[in-house]
Amino acid sequence: MAQERVCVGAIAGAFGVRGEVRLKSFCAEPGAIADYAPLWSEDGTRSFGLRIIRAIPGGFAARLTGIGTKEEADALRGLQLYADRDRLPSLPDDEFYHADLVGLAVFDTGGAEIGRVRAIHNHGAGDILEIFAPGRRHALLLPFTRAVVPTVDLAAGRIIADPPDESPGDADD
Template sequence: MEDRIGMGRIGGAFGVRGWLKVRSDTQPPEALLEYSPWQVQQGGMWRTYDVIEGSMHRKGLVVRLAGVTDREQAELLYGADIAVTRSQLESLPAGEYYWADLIGLRVMTTHGVELGELEKLIETGANDVLVVHGDRERLIPYLRPDVVTEIDLAAGVLRVDWDPEF
């Protein structure tokens, strides 16, 4: 199977007709509705669902998937991960990256000190933050080009101008 890129998670049932509450990891959240079909992981198994319709509701999305027609079926999907295949994603301009492409990169200072591996990114509002796990956890602001000076996907390295003692 082609690479899957995580895009969100199902938060539970919404109503009695099979609608689902969805937490989207896309920006803006409703951009997740532009992708269909979705790959939904439930109990370690992936299943494909076509997106029938969806909309923003308060602070999240509500979605209706093909084949999910009542509340009981919707409740079975609680907590399931949502992904799309890499081929469904747009090509990005040079110098822009999907977060999924950065996860797992080795993080090194501009002076060659390895800080660890990029575990995840956190959206804070002011700027995104790299969560790097090595000898300890480090939170490094994702500020290009001031802090994040180079991203080399081929080499698997993200370089930062960062004091290793911090």
């Protein structure tokens, strides 16, 4: 992307017959997604103004500029929406945008490299770091808690983690 952008939501499909969409917000305050418009497609080729119509189960009914029919709205299903980084609020020192963590090197408390963050997942019980390391058959999943991840140093591009001990049957090496 020419300008740094952060994924803030996704289109889940059409809502109604007049071009409204079902919008899933990934923002800490879900309704704030409208404050970050215009929103962009991942490749940066399309931008949309956004107006939230109302809350619905699992997200919002919303209007996007340039989308006027159910068919146009349906065609956007699965589209992830990105906001310009400079439109997003600054975060406190102990909070991070997921986009800032992906790709960071992860070291254990003894200084040995564990791998790199490939993704962050949240299935309702908190964030989980997915760490990929050469030589492992499976990704390492670590809870993103202060106890397991005591240090995130964005300036140095590294995370210090204290993963729980693996039992001998869990090791992939």
